[in-house]
Amino acid sequence: MVFNTGAALLDAIVLAVVSKEDEGTYGYKITQDVRRAIDVSESTLYPVLRRLQKDQCLIVYDRECGGRNRRYYRITETGEQKLILYRREWAEYSTKISELFSEEAKSASAEWDGGVKE
């Protein structure tokens, strides 16, 4: 992908991915899910998860799985709130960008300019 993914968007994507699982999900799966949407290196996700955990958007717990502990992440109420905020921001942002990119918007804008000149 040619576009960079900023930290806020990365936060939002990770929160969205984790929120999809009511029971929580684990690091490897989160990475796979995130990578379905954006191209990130494997070392990128841990700092994001750690930050979200410190901000109390995610909680971490270990669960026994096949004779070993697996680290699970689950979204908190705070995280849900933040995700709502991110979703709203993204809807606004992506709509504006899409409008700028679309051909229709271009002609509409030209028309509008013409109207003002008259």
Added chain:
Amino acid sequence: MKEEFLRELEGLLSGISEEERADALAFYRSYFEDAGEENEALILAELESPQKVAESILKNLGIDGSNGYYNTYADRDAAYYKNLNETVQGVGGEKKREGDGSGLGIVIAIITAPVWLTILLVILSVLLAVVAALFGVTVTIVAVTASLIFVGILLCGVGFGLLFEGGLAVGIGLIGGGLLTLAFGLLAVILVVWVTGVFLPWAFRGIVRLCRKPFANRKERMV
């Protein structure tokens, strides 16, 4: 291979707190295990080196001094929420100031009592006069109406009486006058109904609104 990677990573993270280190190592250990042995080589290649992973962790903690990209965003978020809080506090602060202002306002109100009490009395007197005038007008109209009807009926009665006692012309004239008076009386009844049913309620509503106005304004200011 995996154990070696984790051991090296642990060494590289010796500068940070036990909790941070344990968390990071637990994550990457779980990561390797969840990926399965068959993917181990692939992940090791992707992670490149323990140095690179350690760097990403330290950067996030703001330890390497470069203040990573991510922290910048976190700072921006913090600034955003701080602003939000300040805005909320700002509203509270304004309210408080207003409260102080009204305390001062009470003192001023007491000092200037002779002036505004007089004005208030004048306004009240005017209002009372208006109400009294309205009342007077209403009573007058009702009285006139009643007398018109009374006189009309009386004239009709007297005229009718005279019809049979010789004064035919006078009787008819009296009846005519009586009916005319009665007609005016009935018209006046319509006026009375309109005055009591429409005009007076409107006038009183106007007066009440006028009285409420200063208080309404005050409320607006307080909000």
